[in-house]
Amino acid sequence: MARKKTWLGINKDTYERTNLKGGTYKWKYDVEYVGNKYHGNSIMAAIALTQLKRLDIDNAYRKQIASWYEKGFELYGDKIKLMRIPQNCDSSRHLFQILVDERDEGILALNNQEIYPGVHYIDNTVYSMYSYADGTCPTARYISDHVISLPMHLRLTYEDVETVISAVINFVNRK
Known part of the structure; x- marks a missing residue:
């Protein structure tokens, strides 16, 4: 407990x-x-403080990765919806999220190619604690049921991103 x-x-x-x-x-x-x-703890804080020196470089590379994903998916807007960052927002791009139909099957298809996306948003009304409000947030539920967080880390190469893009496109075009 x-x-x-x-x-x-x-x-x-x-x-x-x-x-x-x-x-x-x-x-x-x-x-x-x-x-x-x-x-958190003191060890984590010490590591974080040393990483702050690299923040601008790391964020720039994350933005580069995001631009590769955006370019790779630009012709598939009918099947792959991108979670856009508002123009006046300077995001660190620590996540790159897309919306696809049959999200769970898509995750399994990517897993079968040794690509491990995540789900970083679940509608609160799905949890038993908030189940009394089920159905009250249809947009949140839609996003919750369709969102995938694609790999987004500093060791990704252009080739890695191309592999992920191809796998996602192959999944949405499988029928």
């Missing part, structure tokens, strides 16, 4: 949501009650 309370009330921590054999991240979990967020 104490462990769940320190993890936002989520019933599984990151390690419990990982398939250790295949490395597949299992994003499905439940929020059973209100919890708190107690994540």
Whole structure:
């Protein structure tokens, strides 16, 4: 119980949501009650302070990766919706998210090619704690059911991004 309370009330921590054999991240979990967020410690803070020196360089590379994804998907707007960043916003682009039909099948198809996307947004009314409000947020539910966070880390190469783009396009064009 104490462990769940320190993890936002989520019933599984990151390690419990990982398939250790295949490395597949299992994003499905439940929020059973209100919890708190107690994540950091002094070691993490020390590492973060040293990484601040690289923030501008790292953010620039994330923006480059995002532009590769955007260019790769630009002809597929009818099947792959991009989560756009507002023009007046300077985002770090730590996530690159798309909306596709049959999201869960898409994640499995990518996993079969050793590509491991994530789901970083789930409509709160899906969780048992907020189930009383089910159906009250149709736009949030639509996004929750269709969003995929594509790989977005600093070790991605142009070729890696091209591989992800091809896999997503192959999935949406499979029929």
